[in-house]
Amino acid sequence: MTKFMDEDFLLNTEAAKKLYHGYAKEMPILDYHCHISPMEIAQDRKFENITQIWLGGDHYKWRQMRSNGVPEKYITGDASDYEKFEKWAATLERAIGNPLYHWSHLELQRYFGYYGVLNSKTCKEVWDICNEKLANTSCRQLIKDSGVTLICTTDDPADSLEWHEKIAADESFDVQVLPAWRPDKATNINKPDYVDYLETLSKVSGIKIDSFASLKEAMKVRLDFFEKHGANVSDHGLDYVPYAPATEDEVEAIVAKKLSGSELSDLEVDKYKYEFLLFLAKEYHKRNWVMQLHFGCKRDNNAGMFAKLGPDTGFDCIGDQVSTAAVANFLNALSATNEIPKTILYSLNPNDNSSLGTILGCFQNEDAIGKIQLGSAWWFNDHFKGMTDQLTDLASLGLLGNFIGMLTDSRSFISYARHEYFRRILCRLLGSWIEDGQLPEDYEHIGSIVRDISYNNAVRYFGFNLTPVNK
DSSP: OOOTTOTTTTOOSHHHHHHIIIIITTOOEEEOSOOOOHHHHHTTOOOSSHHHHHTTTOHHHHHHHHHTTOOGGGTTSSSOHHHHHHHHHHHHTTOTTSHHHHHHHHHHHHHHOOOSOOSTTTHHHHHHHHHHHHTTOOHHHHHHHTTEEEEEOOBOTTOOOHHHHHHHHOTTOOSEEEOOBOOHHHHOTTSTTHHHHHHHHHHHHTOOOOSHHHHHHHHHHHHHHHHHTTOOEEEEEOSSOOOOOOOHHHHHHHHHHHHTTOOOOHHHHHHHHHHHHHHHHHHHHHHTOEEEEEEOEEOOOOHHHHHHHOSSSSOOEEOOOOOHHHHHHHHHHHHTTTOOOEEEEEESSGGGHHHHHHHHTTSOOTTSTTOEEEOOOOGGGOSHHHHHHHHHHHHHHSOGGGOOOOOOOOSOTTTTHHHHHHHHHHHHHHHHHHHTTSSOSOHHHHHHHHHIIIIIHHHHHHTOSOOOOOO
């Protein structure tokens, strides 16, 4: 019987073990999409206990605690940190088969040296071990200990980027922390806070936004500002990819209608979103930025809890399959003027992987190796099956060797164990192909691909000031 989560965890063949231990394990981490706080990095926050670093803001865990009947008091309420940790330990006992079960134990092993099993019986022991370790470390040390070379946070166009400036000016910390452009508030014309947001954007850009044309000029000013702070990555959180071409006059009329306080039709919303996204994509191409499109999520489904806690608190779900035609038509509109930026497509609906995998090949060219990417298994899919399926679909329909690999997509400073989880799954898959003769037993070649997917491909793709690692 294999020991629980030992050094060969998930590595079920000799080939998988050779690939992981020889090629993947020691590779650095490039975290090109996450939600950690640049303020906390700048201030080098120290955490008082494991609950603060583990449960604060982690809606993955919150969902499972609710599924275990835990009262909200012990999740987002005013219970003590230890009481919340007790409830999480009791929940984890029931989470067999869930990626949180593996992630939690990987994090306990890598950051706290605990190789046992967290449950109600061991709760106090683990609490004490973790808190003793945390008393002597900080978020920057956790980042360094994880082998991270560069982080892209998620930042609104109106952000001052003051914390990024402070990090960049601090020579004692050599991990690059760059802003990533997240223009969702300017995209979501259907949201009630849209008009107020334009006022904020007007103030920070110095341009009075009273039209679609002035909005685009303000966005260019802010793109320049982000670029001066090292940004070259955008990210869009979309419910779906709209395809509703409109004339400039039509969009101007839609913006004017919204500013007047009138309600917009669904078609008007789609026309605005499509033309705004098209404008931004062309700006990214001009600047050689990478465009990330995350879609397929139906958000804020529990209206009562949304009213109490707001967004990103564990009440989202997988949405409908994306319209293949809409994605292809959007990219084709950019292709018609040779203005497709490097693009990463992520769908939260795993049924989209195959259709998206075929769209990639329609728009690849010599501008970049793997210019259009199928993004890594995301959110509800970053588990064993989801990652295996995404890798298999990509290999079947494109060039797996050019894949830019894993992202963290987390608010936690110890979520980097997810990269290890991904690399073990990658090596397990490739190892199985070697064992059954689908791949040659050429470890130098297959191992170099493992290194590239783990780190090097992302270094080259994004064009960050980093050096690939080939040993």
